[in-house]
Amino acid sequence: MTDRWARAEELFRQREADRRYRRDDRAWGEYEGDEYDRYDDYDDDTTVIPRYVDDEEEEPTPPPPAPRRGGQRARTTQAEAPRRSKGEQSKRARPERSGRSQRGKRSRVASRKAAERKKRRRNLWFVAGVFVLLFTGAVVFAGMKLIGGLAPPKDYAGPSGPLVVVQVHPGDTSQQIASTMVDRGVVASTGAFFQAAVRNSNMSTVQPGFYAIPSQSPAAEAVSALVSKSSRVGNLVVSEGRLLHDQHDMSTGGRYDGIYRKIAEASCIGTGANQKCVTYEQLDAAGASLDLAALGVPAWALQGVKDCPDRTRQLEGLIAAGTWDFDPSGTPEQILRQLVTASAQSYESTGLLQSGADTKLTPYQTLVAASLVEREAKPQDMGKVARVIVNRLRADQMLQFDSTVNYTLDRTEVATTDADRAQETAWNTYAMRGLPKTPIAAPSLNALRAMENPEAGPWLYFVTVDKQGTTLFTDDYQEHLRLIARAQRSGILDSSKDSGGR
Secondary structure (H helix, E strand, C coil): CHHHHHHHHHHHHHHHHHHHHCCCHHHHHHCCCCHHHHHCCCCCCCCCCCCCCCCCCCCCCCCCCCCCCCCHHHHHHHHHHHHCCHHHHHHHHHHHHHHHHHHHHHHHHHHHHHHHHHHHHHHHHHHHHHHHHHHHHHHHHHHHHHHHHHCCCCCCCCCCCCEEEEEECCCCCHHHHHHHHHHCCCCCCHHHHHHHHHHCHHHHHCCCEEEEEECCCCHHHHHHHHHCHHHEECEEEECCCCCCCCEEECCCCCEECCHHHHHHHHCCECCHHHCECCCHHHHHHHHCCCCCCCCCCCHHHHHHHHCCCCHHHCCCCCCCCEEEECCCCCCHHHHHHHHHHHHHHHHHCCCHHHCCCCCCCCHHHHHHHHHHHHHHCCHHHHHHHHHHHHHHHHCCCCCCCHHHHHCCCCEECCCCCHHHHHCCCCCCCCCCCCCCCCCCCCCCHHHHHHHHCCCCCCCCEEEECCCCCCEEEECCHHHHHHHHHHHHHHCHHHCCCCCCCC
């Protein structure tokens, strides 16, 4: 009995040892499944790689050991327990600690995922809130625009205020004019002006320029004022050959208004006691200023203007013939600067700055000579008169033009006297050689082009021989004297026209 029990106990220990330490197919077969997955943290020196188990999977419960026959199992366990080492007991206890570790890991993973889900929900609520705010703002904005579109544009009820000057630029549309009107305080809104402009058929007749319009006007009244001819201000017409200052006709005593007089008349704003104008005297004083830059004198004319012996005549010829617009609300200096600057640009457009290759004249000298052509010649003869000037200058011959004698006279006539021609001035070409110090009038662009490109010819003299303006040219002095006698017989030298023997 004792031997059989001992053999049975030895056989049990052998089976246990084989199961624990052998790594053959039979030992592995006894623990197929997930049994060893619970021992991931078991400190074993074997090379067995445990199967990966997802954190979310529940740890499988190992099957219970097979029952022994009779009560042998209990007795064997009781008998075997004292013989087990502490290491074996420790190894048996490790699966329970590993299970707690896996459960802790699963708890942390679940907490992390819960926090992520909470963060995602919070972000979704934030995005939804922003979208609601944007949508609400868009709805409010659209509503305001709709209400504003349905409401009539803002307009003044009247009465109107003081006059203000408004400029209409070339190419301005009604909408652009409306913006100018709002900026100048004439109308309350562009919408009101535009609606009134559409209803007024005369709006298409508005020309570029300056207009005096009452401030704070109802839009309809502002449009009516704009299309009215009486509202146009600062519009100046300078005829060809006009001088800066007034002159009087010897035979009639009538006044021949100068450019300064014309500017003064065009500068008036308002009517009656409220009318404001720049005066002739103010312009004359402003034109004599030594600040040539403030007067707009171009660089090519600076030296010639500085050399002028009479400051009141220094701007002569620098305000060109033509139609000009200026802001009459400015100072006299500002008005002159506008006109001189615009005139210089007009002169330069003819090629003035590139001229002189044939004539050997500077741009300012060309302007001076062009003023002589303007005062001496008919349009059809300008090219020939220009050639006479060039030929006489080259021959160092006096020009002897009556127009240069009349320039400084208050009372003028075509037939100058010996006393007039004897007066020595900076402009009298009977008493000096070369060109006058400044232009003697406002030349036309045709006269300027003729002086830039004179007609080819040998002429040194010309005479207007009849009242129809027939002018004959020659390079022979004796022929010239015969032409003068012919002009005297026709009475041309006694006329009030500005031509005669030269």
